Amino acid sequence: MDFLFTSILDGLMLGFVYGLAAMGLTLIWGVMNVINLSHGPIISLGMFGVYLLFTFLGMNPYIALIFVALFGLLLGIVIYFVAVNRVIDAPHLSTLLATFAVAMIITGLGTAVFTASPRNVDYSLGSVTIGNATIPVTRIVAAVLSVLITAGLYLYLHRTRSGRYIRAVANNRSAAELMGVPSVRILALSFGIGTMLAALAGGLISTLFPFTILAGGTYELKSFVIGVLGGLGNPIGALFGGLILGVLEGIIPTFMPATWVPVLEFGLFVLILLVRPQGLFGAKKS
Amino acid sequence: MILQLEGVSKNFGGLRALSDVTFDLPEGQILGLIGPNGAGKTTLFNCISGVYTPTEGRVIFRGQEVTGHKPYDMAKAGMARTHQIVRPLNELTVRENVIVGSCFGREGNGLTAAGRIADEVLKFVGLDGRRDQLAGSLNVGQKKRLEMARALAARPYLLLLDEVLAGLNPSEIGHMVEIVRNIRDQGVTIIMIEHVMKAVMSVSDRLVVLDYGRQIAEGTPQVVANDPQVIEAYLGDPDLALRLMRDQARSQEST
Amino acid sequence: MNSPQDSSVVGSAPKVSWREALSQNAGAYVGLILPLIIIALLTIWPTVTGKDITRESIFTIMLSIALASSLNILLGYTGYVSFGHVVFFGLGGYVGFYLMAVQGWSLWPAMAMGGLAAGLLAFLLGKAILRLRGGYFALATIGVNEAMRAFINNFEPFGGPVGMTLNFQVYRDYGGAAQALRMTFYILAAITFIVILVSYFVRMSKFGLGLLAIREDEDAAEVMGVVAPSAKTWAYVLSAIFPGILGVLFFFKNGSIEPVPAFRLNFSIEMIVMVMLGGQGTVLGPILGGIGYQSLRGYLLTSPLFKNIQLAVAGVLLLVIVLFVPAGVVGWLRNRFPVLRRILQ
Known part of the structure; x- marks a missing residue:
């Protein structure tokens, strides 16, 4: 029983971070119907951003996150204009391959510079004990920051002018254009925010686990599952999708070998796509 | 009868796009389907050709009930x-x-x-x-x-034409009307949705008028043209509509 | 416009004389010449030079051509983006390998079963996931591949995470390891030949025309009478069978099979890149794409300048193609020189 409690708690903590990782992917899908296959490598860049600032400049990882976020935003805007804008209205295959090409470029350069050997951010805030469960404080901080960032995104999308523009473009791009929304700038901004969220998630994950330049790929696949759970195109739903995935990952190993987790995850993923493509919580678009 | 519609209705969520459309279409005729924009004409085509399944009612094509059949089934059965x-x-x-x-x-x-x-x-x-x-x-x-x-x-056997005249210039319209008549003369039954009144009045054997998804009139062009309800529903300017439609009905009689 | 009285539109189907049919068909084979010459040259080259290393690199190229051409039936003709197509290569490979390594079957029936398993999976999956369109279908195929890999990873009869290995003795039945290697090359050449023929005849058939109609506008195609659900499913099955067969051949040659290389998602994407590079929806495209991609990759991997960043360079090239030459080499040539259309199918 205690073991189950610990697993669930562990899963929940991780689930918030998973949710954050998926949020950028699902925001981009929702706004421009693009599946961003460079999502994983950008998560990796977020990890290395924190790692470099912490290891070589001795910067506090949470301060480093601010720089990582800025970098992610700018990188996303650049990627949008270089790779996505030209094919935004082309068939899906074009944007899939364009973002995959970006993934190849990032991974290729990243591997050349950092090699594929594992790194970790050697930073600890101790741990707390709840009942019989011992939880590293970094995990709690990561979970809390994920929730705060999600809340920030929600407020941004609903309370600011550019946030409202983003929602308008997501809803109906041509109608938004008719009403004078500068759609290209909004699309670029959305892409930038999407990659910023990915980089932030990567930065937070780097304080929890060791990683390599290829580690983002795992989280990209998880993000697909989460995105579909929470409803592709529904960034806030991603947080709930993340929690579900986190808890599943916590519970499943208590009654069957942990290696079965991905079988169930991806089985569930395909099933939900088939039965409820708008996600468990619905989304603006299906 | 090549086509029979019995109480065909279609809802989209809470919106009733078609309600209780009923008519029979004998073989070899041209049926004009008219009505203001948003009256449900294309929705009716979609219900007949299998793109939508009607919420209520039955579609009978060449004696067979085909309600809810797929578009490709309808195509194979002889609808285009x-x-x-x-x-x-x-x-x-x-x-x-x-x-x-x-x-x-x-x-x-x-x-x-x-x-x-x-x-x-x-x-x-x-x-x-x-x-x-x-x-x-x-x-x-x-x-x-x-x-x-x-x-x-x-x-x-049955051809559904959805605004084939829209956007054509007058001489193109003339040609297209000729084509439509010629197809009918070869034995194909036709339903045509049309906004070009002059053309549809002259070419149709019968007309069905839809307004807000309801069938408000049915009959020969002369009968429909003189129906005050049609005139009122159809055009903002009843006088103009009346004159226009009577002209057309008369010109058709003389041909 | 002609006078409408010119011709009857509702008469019975016109009779076609056999002479006319023959001449039309003879014209129809023109597009097959170039693909078959290329495959023949690729087959003969290592035979003439007699170098094992040449044969090995051409094996890779030919495998790419066969896989890309299979995928093209779904991707290029039907317009459905299967991102996880490697699942058929992996599953077919596993089924055949199991039959050879554990049940002691010989290569031929194992290859047949590998193809059958892949085709069956595609048939069952097709009924379900081909309802999804655009990005959703692409995502679902990724999910299927990942689920399959994770499952095989846990499936003890197939050796779980360590996979299976062929006993070296097995190759003795084929005249020793060297002889077996040579044999796999010619089997591959034969399969590639068949794939190209299938791809060509699908492209030229009524079935293929239905697929192209689905690619262009699925709803309009259905209204015209194309039974899209079954056409799509058969296209999917057809595009899955050959990867299944090739999986068995590849892992037979390889001597061992493991979940990670068998279901490598990037391998799927490489296939897509080859199809795009050469020109999707054409018979010749995947052939040129396979040759171009593998030659380039070979060059980048060995070039001292690009060795370390070969992935990034390949990415830049892919991006340039997607952004500026989306129709691929063959598509570009067809658009640029319409005269060549008959030859460049």
Whole structure:
């Protein structure tokens, strides 16, 4: 029983971070119907951003996150204009391959510079004990920051002018254009925010686990599952999708070998796509 | 009767797009389907051709109930249609577009026979000069004729024409009306949605009028043209509408 | 516009004389010449030079051509983006390998079963996931591949995470390891030849025309009578069978099979890149794409300048193609020189 409690708690903590990782992917899908296959490598860049600032400049990882976020935003805007804008209205295959090409470029350069050997951010805030469960404080901080960032995104999308523009473009791009929304700038901004969220998630994950330049790929696949759970195109739903995935990952190993987790995850993923493509919580678009 | 509609209704969520449409269509006639924008004319076409399943009611085609059948079942059964907003297969040539119609329509022809039919039909609609061009490169008028050619190549029993005259210039309209009459004379039954009043009045044997999804009138062009309810529903300016429709009805009588 | 009285539109189907049919068909084979010459040259080259290393690199190229051409039936003709197509290669490979390594079957029936398993999976999956369109279908195929890999990873009869290995003795039945290697090359050449023929005849058939109609506008195609659900499913099955067969051949040659290389998602994407590079929806495209991609990759991997960043360079090239030459080499040539259309199918 205690073991189950610990697993669930562990899963929940991780689930918030998973949710954050998926949020950028699902925001981009929702706004421009693009599946961003460079999502994983950008998560990796977020990890290395924190790692470099912490290891070589001795910067506090949470301060480093601010720089990582800025970098992610700018990188996303650049990627949008270089790779996505030209094919935004082309068939899906074009944007899939364009973002995959970006993934190849990032991974290729990243591997050349950092090699594929594992790194970790050697930073600890101790741990707390709840009942019989011992939880590293970094995990709690990561979970809390994920929730705060999600809340920030929600407020941004609903309370600011550019946030409202983003929602308008997501809803109906041509109608938004008719009403004078500068759609290209909004699309670029959305892409930038999407990659910023990915980089932030990567930065937070780097304080929890060791990683390599290829580690983002795992989280990209998880993000697909989460995105579909929470409803592709529904960034806030991603947080709930993340929690579900986190808890599943916590519970499943208590009654069957942990290696079965991905079988169930991806089985569930395909099933939900088939039965409820708008996600468990619905989304603006299906 | 080639087509019978019994109380056909269609809801979208809470919105009732069609309610209780009922009429019979004898073989060999041209039925004009008219009504203001948003009256549910294209929705009715979609219910007949299997794109939508009616929420209530029955569709009977050549004596068989076909309610809720798939579009390809309807095509094989001998129904063909054109789209209001043209849907050419852009990356295929004009000829290939028409071959698709012949291969997968009622007759299910092989490629060679379909090629022959395509050439014939393209000549008939006047697109034979453009048969090897990509369909995407045609202008709107040509695309409308392509839609028509594709539908004809299927050699249907019933042809549904959705605004084939819209966007054409007066001389093109004349040609198209001739084509429609000629198709009817060869024994094909036709339902046409049309906004060009003069044309639809002159070519139709009967008219059905829809307004807000309801069928408000049915009958010969003369009867419908004199129905005050139609005139009121149909045009903002009843006097003008009355004059216009009477003119047309009279001109049709004289032909 | 002609006078409408010119011709009857509702008469019976015109009779086609056999002479006419023959001449039309003879014309129809023109597009097959170039693909078959290329495959023949690729087959003969290592035979003439007699170098094993040449044969090995051409094996890779030919495998790419066969896989890309299979995928093209779904991707290029039907317009459905299967991102996880490697699942058929992996599953077919596993089924055949199991039959050879554990049940002691010989290569031929194992290859047949591998193809059958892949085709069956595609048939069952097709009924379900081909309802999804655009990005959703692409995502679902990724999900299927990942689920399959994770499952095989846990499936003890197939060796779980460590996979299976062929006993070296097995190759003795084929005249020793060297002889077996040579044999796999010619089997591959034969399969590639068949794949190209299938791809060509699908492209030229009524079935293929239905697929192209689905690619262009699925709803309009259905209204014209194309039975899209079954056409799509058969296209999917057809595009899955050959990867299944090739999986068995590849892992037979390899001597061992493991979940990670068998279901490598990037391998799927490489296939897509080859199809795009050469020109999707054409018979010749995947052939040129396979040759171009593998030659380039070979060059980048060995070039001292690009060795370390070969992935990034390949990415830049892919991006340039997607952004500026989306129709691929063959598509570009067809658009640029319409005269060549008959030859460049």
